[in-house]
Amino acid sequence: MVSAPVVFTSLSLLISIPIIFFFFIFNRNKSRNSKQLKLPPGPPGWPIIGNLFQVALSNKQFIHYVRELFPIYGPILTLRMGARTLIIISSAELAHEALIEKGQLFCSRPAENPTRVIFSCNKFTVNSAIYGPEWRSLRRNMVSGMLSNARLKQFYPNRAAAMDRFIDRIRSEAIANNDAILVLRNARYAVFCILISMCFGVELDEKDIILIDEVMKRVLITLSPRMDDYLPLLRPFFSKQRAHALNVRKEQIETIVPLIDKRRAILKNPDDHKSAAPFSYLDSLLDLRVEGRNSAPNDTELVTLCSEFLNGGTDTTATAIEWGIARLINNPSIQSKLYEEIMSVAGKDKPVSENDIEGMVYLQAFVKELLRKHPPTYFSLTHAAVQTAKLGGYDVPADANLEIYLPTISEDPRLWKDPEEFKPERFLPGAGGESADITGVKEIKMIPFGAGRRICPGLGMGTIHISLMLARMVQAFEWKLHPDEPELDFGSKLEFTVVMNRPLLAIVKARK
Structure with a gap:
């Protein structure tokens, strides 16, 4: 599940400068309450806009910009982003304190911007819901x-x-393109096919699947934060963007509701649809009774809940597949070891099954190392305190965004041997093996799915899909870098999830 604390262009900030200074004459940045709180340290900012200038004019994506601040300000710091206060933590100790020791205090979500409220039906989703009865009902059902x-x-x-x-x-x-394959595009399509089937219990042709996927992408693009999300005083100047968001929402509803109606027809006359799946996620939502509500979700809310399921599991899994194939290409010995294990467990005459992957120790170690080095997002989903609370000796206001930065935890040399190296062997059982509790229950050393009360509910499904897809890809093909490509670049950038700087173009050779 994706979290993107800051995404905007320096151009939009520069355009806003005259307006900001106009309001600066009539506003003050700090309230009496904020003066009384002991916030974590952070870079000094401007009145009203806070640190927006530094971020926008840094020419760096936020996921990279913030990493340079930790050596200066420590593992907990404050950024004032206009009307928002971001408290960012980057150590296992602070993550454990926030998510485990004080999990009940930091288990809520911050207020959403108006665009997100449109798409979340006023926070009626598992990920966005305020901690309480409604959230418990939705999560329990999922x-x-x-x-x-x-x-x-x-x-x-x-x-x-x-x-x-x-x-x-x-x-x-591969046949059509001289053995060339764009990995992320194909992986994303495969994952989306699985999730469509699981969500609606219907089979669709490729044209319809691609159409729905394109709509879901437009939703994600529309949800990217804008300047007026950080400076609400600018909202009158973003009326066109709000109108566009409403149009995208309408398109989303018009695309998904027919699938809901199709599933209703299947459930009403199952004998007429014997090829349909016997169950789907939608089935559990149609008659769902949420605590504190008198009726089942309406169609608009069903669209929101189904979209959450689709978007939450697609890009995160597909991104992991691209990073995984890149690592296999970069280290042929790892690819050979994985193929040997596949042959010893499943053989070459039948496709790898889910029962097979349960017995593949090296594959499981590879997936753990993959998630350690390349978590799909660098920030876990934003947390918020239910009331002003202490963290690391500092105050965290109830209206602040608590952001947990994951790479510095999973690459902490205090927690890991040779953390910069990609070594699946570190997770093999036996002497010298390292632990990898990705749930954070026993310890926090890597939490690619978050931890505590708001841990991603799709953890099990995600690891199954990643493991199965990688095993099938290695069983069927040998993977190499396309000769027209420069050497592999393991630099990263944010596009909903954290992807490779250049889309991975590979060459495949069918196994004999």
Whole structure:
């Protein structure tokens, strides 16, 4: 699930300068309450706009800009981004204090900007809901209704069929393009196919799937933060952007509601739709009774909940696949070890199954190392305190965004041996092996899915999809870098999730 604390252009900030100075004459930046609080240290900022100048004019993405601040200000710091206060933590100790020791204090979500409220139905989603009865109802339903081990096993035939189509798609693209494959594009399509089937229990052709995927992408683009999210005084000047957001929302509803109606028709007359899936995530939502509400979700709310399921699991998984193939290309010995394990467990005459991957120790170690070095997002989803609370000896206001920066935790030399190296062997059982509790229950050393009460409910599904896709890809093909590409660049950038600087173009050779 994606968190993007700051995304905007320096141009939009420069355009806003005259307006900002106009309001500066009539406003003061600090309230009496904020003066009384002991906030973590941070770079000095301007009145009203805070640190927006430094971020916008740094020519760096926020995920890289903020990393340079920790050596200066320490593992907990404050950034004032217009009307928002960001408290950013970057150490395992502080993450443990916030998410585990004081989990009940920091388990809420901050106020959403007006655009996000439109798409979340006023925070009626698992990820955005305020901590309380409504959130518990939604999360409980998602876990028991779709993401439990029992439910995930029910959808094994759907995943197996999607994996077969995925491998066939790669093979066809390779034949058409002299063995060249764009990894992320193909991985994203495969994951989206699986999630569409799980969400709605219907089979769609490629044209319809691509159409729905394009709408979901437009939603994500529209949700990217704007200047007026940080400076509400500018909102009158962003009326066109708000109108565009309403149009995208309308398009989203018009695209998803027919799928909801199609599933309703299947449930009403199952004998007429024997090829349809016996269950879907939507089934659990149609008659859902949320604590504190008298009725089941309406169609608009169903669109929101289904979209959350689709968007939450697509880019995160596809991104991991691209990073994983890049690592296999960069280190052929790792690719060979993984292929040898696949042959010893599953052989070459039948596709790798989910039962097979449970016994693949090296594959599991590889996936753990992949998530340690390349978490899909560098920030966990934003937390907020239910009331002003202490963290690391400092005050965290109830209206502040608590952001948890993940790379500095999973690359902390105090926690890891040779943290900069990519070594799956570190997680193999036996003497000298390192632990990797990615849930954060036993310890916090790497938390790619977050930790505590608001840990991502899709953790189990995500790891299954990543493991199965990588195993099938290595079983079917040998992967190499395209000869027209320069050497692999493991630099990163933010595009909903953290992706490679250059889309990975690979060469595949079918295994004999």
